[in-house]
Amino acid sequence: xxxxxxxxVGCGLAGLTxxxxxxxxxxxxxxxxxxxxxxxxxxxxxxxxxxxxGEIVRGNPLDALGRLPEDHPYRIMGTEAVVKALRFFxxxxxxxxxxxxxxxxxxxxxPTALGSFKPTCLCHPYMDRKSLQGHDxxxxxxxxxxxxxxxxxxxxxxxxxxxxxxxxxxxxxLAAFGGQTHRNxxxxxxxxxxxxxxxxxxxxSQLANHVAQLDAGLCTAVLLPPVLGVERHREIRMRMTRxxxxxxxxxxxxxxxxxxxxxxxxxxxxxxxxxVQIMENTxxxxxxxxxxxxxxxxxxxxxxxxxxxxxxxxxxxxxFLGGGVVASPGKARETIFGFDLDAPERIEDWGAPDLLDxxxxxxxxxxxxxxxxxxxxxxxxxxxxVYFAGRTLAGYDFASEKSGGGxxxxxxxxxxPRC
Amino acid sequence: xxxxxxxxxxxxxxxxGILRDLSMRGVTAVLLEQGGLAYGTSSRFHGLLHxxxxxxxSDVEAARECIEENAVLRRIGRxxxxxxxxxxxxxxxxxxxxxxPWLEACAEAGITTEAxxxxxxxxxxxxxxxxxxxxFRVPDGGIDGFRLVWHNAMSxxxxxxxxxxxxxxxxxxxxxxxxxxxxxxxxxxxxTYRLACEYVVNAAGPWSGEIARMAGQTVDITPDRGxxxxxxxxxxxxxxxxxxxxxxxxxxxxxxxxxxxxxxxxRAKNPADTTPAPEEVLRLLSLGEPxxxxxxxxxxxxxxxxxxxxxxxxxxxxxxxxxxxxVIVDHEKDGLAGFVSIFGGKLTTYRLMAEKMTDLxxxxxxxxxxxxxxxxxxxxxxxxxxxxxxxxxLPAHRTQLVAERLGDQFADIVGGLxxxxxxxxxxxxxxxxxxxxxxxxxDEATHFLHDIRFRTRLGMGTCQGSYCSLRAMGALTEIxxxxxxxxxxxxxxxxxxRWRGLRPVMWGAQVQEIELGRAIYGSTLNLNxxxxxxx
Numbered sequence: 021x022x023x024x025x026x027x028x029v030g031c032g033l034a035g036l037t038x039x040x041x042x043x044x045x046x047x048x049x050x051x052x053x054x055x056x057x058x059x060x061x062x063x064x065x066x067x068x069x070x071x072x073x074g075e076i077v078r079g080n081p082l083d084a085l086g087r088l089p090e091d092h093p094y095r096i097m098g099t100e101a102v103v104k105a106l107r108f109f110x111x112x113x114x115x116x117x118x119x120x121x122x123x124x125x126x127x128x129x130x131p132t133a134l135g136s137f138k139p140t141c142l143c144h145p146y147m148d149r150k151s152l153q154g155h156d157x158x159x160x161x162x163x164x165x166x167x168x169x170x171x172x173x174x175x176x177x178x179x180x181x182x183x184x185x186x187x188x189x190x191x192x193x194l195a196a197f198g199g200q201t202h203r204n205x206x207x208x209x210x211x212x213x214x215x216x217x218x219x220x221x222x223x224x225s226q227l228a229n230h231v232a233q234l235d236a237g238l239c240t241a242v243l244l245p246p247v248l249g250v251e252r253h254r255e256i257r258m259r260m261t262r263x264x265x266x267x268x269x270x271x272x273x274x275x276x277x278x279x280x281x282x283x284x285x286x287x288x289x290x291x292x293x294x295x296v297q298i299m300e301n302t303x304x305x306x307x308x309x310x311x312x313x314x315x316x317x318x319x320x321x322x323x324x325x326x327x328x329x330x331x332x333x334x335x336x337x338x339x340f341l342g343g344g345v346v347a348s349p350g351k352a353r354e355t356i357f358g359f360d361l362d363a364p365e366r367i368e369d370w371g372a373p374d375l376l377d378x379x380x381x382x383x384x385x386x387x388x389x390x391x392x393x394x395x396x397x398x399x400x401x402x403x404x405x406v407y408f409a410g411r412t413l414a415g416y417d418f419a420s421e422k423s424g425g426g427x428x429x430x431x432x433x434x435x436x437p438r439c
Numbered sequence: 440x441x442x443x444x445x446x447x448x449x450x451x452x453x454x455x456g457i458l459r460d461l462s463m464r465g466v467t468a469v470l471l472e473q474g475g476l477a478y479g480t481s482s483r484f485h486g487l488l489h490x491x492x493x494x495x496x497s498d499v500e501a502a503r504e505c506i507e508e509n510a511v512l513r514r515i516g517r518x519x520x521x522x523x524x525x526x527x528x529x530x531x532x533x534x535x536x537x538x539x540p541w542l543e544a545c546a547e548a549g550i551t552t553e554a555x556x557x558x559x560x561x562x563x564x565x566x567x568x569x570x571x572x573x574x575f576r577v578p579d580g581g582i583d584g585f586r587l588v589w590h591n592a593m594s595x596x597x598x599x600x601x602x603x604x605x606x607x608x609x610x611x612x613x614x615x616x617x618x619x620x621x622x623x624x625x626x627x628x629x630x631t632y633r634l635a636c637e638y639v640v641n642a643a644g645p646w647s648g649e650i651a652r653m654a655g656q657t658v659d660i661t662p663d664r665g666x667x668x669x670x671x672x673x674x675x676x677x678x679x680x681x682x683x684x685x686x687x688x689x690x691x692x693x694x695x696x697x698x699x700x701x702x703x704x705x706r707a708k709n710p711a712d713t714t715p716a717p718e719e720v721l722r723l724l725s726l727g728e729p730x731x732x733x734x735x736x737x738x739x740x741x742x743x744x745x746x747x748x749x750x751x752x753x754x755x756x757x758x759x760x761x762x763x764x765x766v767i768v769d770h771e772k773d774g775l776a777g778f779v780s781i782f783g784g785k786l787t788t789y790r791l792m793a794e795k796m797t798d799l800x801x802x803x804x805x806x807x808x809x810x811x812x813x814x815x816x817x818x819x820x821x822x823x824x825x826x827x828x829x830x831x832x833l834p835a836h837r838t839q840l841v842a843e844r845l846g847d848q849f850a851d852i853v854g855g856l857x858x859x860x861x862x863x864x865x866x867x868x869x870x871x872x873x874x875x876x877x878x879x880x881x882d883e884a885t886h887f888l889h890d891i892r893f894r895t896r897l898g899m900g901t902c903q904g905s906y907c908s909l910r911a912m913g914a915l916t917e918i919x920x921x922x923x924x925x926x927x928x929x930x931x932x933x934x935x936x937r938w939r940g941l942r943p944v945m946w947g948a949q950v951q952e953i954e955l956g957r958a959i960y961g962s963t964l965n966l967n968x969x970x971x972x973x974x
Binding site: 037058062063067070071074075076129132133134135136138139146164165167168169170172177178182183204208272273274275281337340342346347348349350351364367368370371374375376377381382404418419420422424 | 494716717721726774787859860864865906907910912913916917923924926927930931934935937938941942943945946947950951953954955957958959960961962963964966967968969970971972
């Protein structure tokens with residue numbers, strides 16, 4: 021196999037963004053993908069920064085980056101890089117059929133399956149709480165035959181929010197498609213059905229019927245689980261909005277993701293167009309290095325190694341969940357190059373008492389310099405042509421900060437031009 | 440006005456066994472529990488139904504009690520017993536000289552032992568170490584402590600007994616050297632009231648010292664902490680014991696889809712000190728290696744700890760050398776009539792302990808009705824008709840599972856399953872249906888999602904609540920369960936308890952699970968997020 025300019029490992033948000041950025045700059049790019057990454061189980065929104073030290077970020081999240089610690093990936097890359105990356109990503113999505121916008125100068129708060137709201141930066145603008153509250157009536161679609169769809173829980177939680185106080189909150193029940201089934205149906209099953217003409221007709225007529233029974237004249241929003249298609253999401257949403265005369269909003273949900281697959285679909289389409297070669301089922305297990313240069317990465321292939329050479333390498337293998345980092349008692353290790361990460365020796369020091377507070381373990385990862393090269397404890401680059409991006413990076417806690425997607429996109433976008 | 444003749448304090452196996460026994464003998468009784476049923480030691484152990492072989496050498500009397508009660512529980516509590524056999528295994532590290540006296544002591548106690556060739560044992564349990572030297576089969580079994588307590592509670596209620604959970608005893612009143620009443624606080628309603636009674640039974644386990652102090656009495660107990668590990672698969676189908684003198688980390692007990700490794704023994708700081716420490720976990724893993732060399736490779740679900748209420752008279756040590764026998768103290772000899780304490784013992788002998796205590800109380804109350812708890816099953820067998828109806832709603836293998844879980848409430852469940860959506864699976868790891876969750880939610884002793892977990896095993900499987908707790912809260916909101924009114928607060932509480940068990944085992948696949956859980960509840964659902972638009 022001919023060497024490429026850039027070999028990206030991992031095809032989640034960071035890996036795909038890196039690959040597309042490099043390709044947009046005229047590089048030949050290959051992506052080694054072990055699986056679909058955690059992107060595929062996530063939602064159609066990109067969090068940039070929702071909380072700093074447990075406090076809500078008000079105003080433009082980009083203005084709050086300076087309040088993060090110095091070793092935070094955003095601080096290492098700088099605000100300008102973050103702005104550029106988000107712009108690049110948003111345009112990329114738009115060109116590939118996905119509305120995900122950046123115009124807002126502050127975080128949007130979007131509804132979750134639990135009825136709570138979470139701050140995020142890039143998402144479909146109709147998902148924003150303010151947009152929902154701008155309607156006289158919010159219809160919450162209930163599908164009792166669908167897993168993880170709890171309209172009553174959402175309604176109860178909404179009713180607690182000031183902004184919904186004078187709004188009509190109403191639950192409508194949608195009948196199952198295809199009759200009784202013993203299968204557990206998830207929003208992903210429905211979204212895939214809605215991608216088909218039959219499915220779109222089914223959902224559109226269900227919603228239109230319900231809306232027709234309500235008094236007209238009220239400005240109405242309909243809140244659904246993410247079921248408005250995966251691959252044909254944009255056109256389906258447009259047609260259905262027209263047919264129902266309502267604003268359509270979707271919740272973010274636990275896996276299986278629908279929104280994440282929409283992003284993945286848009287990015288892999290873009291990759292195909294840009295000539296990026298995604299090699300599926302390619303599990304990189306080792307690296308061949310010489311001094312401060314990486315020569316090639318080794319993919320596991322039926323017990324034999326297969327070497328993939330390139331001029332530069334971007335490692336976006338994910339964190340503990342994705343498999344880029346593994347832990348043994350009191351130790352953590354990067355999985356391709358095998359170097360130890362800075363980790364507390366005492367297991368007690370890995371966790372904080374409250375699960376959802378900032379967790380020390382969550383900040384474990386690969387420490388990098390300003391070029392995103394991994395560094396030794398002395399601060400020297402380990403390999404000059406290897407860059408790390410996404411959840412493998414040290415210094416941030418995506419869950420408490422709500423910063424996962426942002427760090428992934430920005431580090432992928434930031435690493436690529438250095439190749 | 441006395442509504443009850445006896446107040447039982449403590450909602451573990453001992454207390455609930457006493458409530459059942461008293462109720463079956465026609466004595467009006469109420470049980471007060473500060474938390475929920477089986478929140479304490481009765482759910483924080485390895486789940487072994489002892490054959491007695493573990494105690495045969497050190498305490499033949501305790502061993503004999505075990506084997507007798509083992510047979511009784513298989514009869515009356517078959518829904519709670521898993522009929523896995525036990526193996527005692529002499530590993531490369533154990534002293535061969537222990538084998539003969541152990542075999543003799545087992546024979547003396549009436550515990551059958553049967554030699555199994557090591558090769559045959561390895562055929563039965565391929566994960567066992569190739570270096571094992573001798574193996575014996577014994578009639579150990581598995582027992583579900585949560586279910587045992589709940590089934591006892593349901594049986595007690597049918598006989599008129601009352602259970603009040605989230606009721607913390609705040610005082611014990613007496614007059615002229617005799618107990619007159621218990622002062623108790625309903626911690627949910629934040630109301631304190633008096634319950635007049637003739638007898639108070641202190642069965643508060645590791646808390647029994649505190650209860651006794653309220654009555655101006657002392658009991659010699661030391662809370663002794665035992666830490667255990669739950670693994671996320673069943674790598675052994677037999678209960679596997681080290682064949683040596685009782686020590687830490689020498690038993691593996693399979694339960695449903697998981698395996699438990701126990702136990703350590705160390706003095707607890709206080710009765711509520713049940714947070715496991717990482718060094719105990721690491722020690723358990725090294726102690727477990729001679730039996731299962733790959734034990735470090737297996738995924739740990741969680742670590743947990745419970746406090747044994749060990750009897751330690753002033754001249755005795757706590758820990759392993761302390762007696763596992765139970766003790767009944769009648770405080771009348773110390774100047775307070777109508778107050779009795781029970782502690783020590785093992786879950787396996789809970790019924791016998793309850794019988795002895797109830798004999799004493801009934802004797803004093805002048806009640807001559809004999810004990811029948813050894814004969815009357817805790818729950819009736821479900822009828823063929825009900826099983827057939829349930830089988831139409833559930834996959835075949837789940838019908839029996841549901842029948843055993845719910846005991847006498849199976850008929851109610853079948854009704855629930857037949858309703859639309861009733862057979863939907865809310866917990867996919869432990870196969871718990873919506874109907875079961877709704878039924879458990881409706882029980883007057885259910886105040887938290889944890890109570891539903893104990894009743895149904897929801898959230899106890901591989902995902903440790905990552906998926907099912909949200910789903911359960913959704914279902915509970917739909918039926919308007921009071922504790923689901925603030926679903927987000929209820930979820931936080933539930934996940935936080937799960938987190939307590941994960942924190943000491945933060946490596947390997949557990950960290951992956953934690954990362955996923957935080958992605959769902961932190962990143963996606965923003966369960967912790969301050970949101971200033973919520974009142």
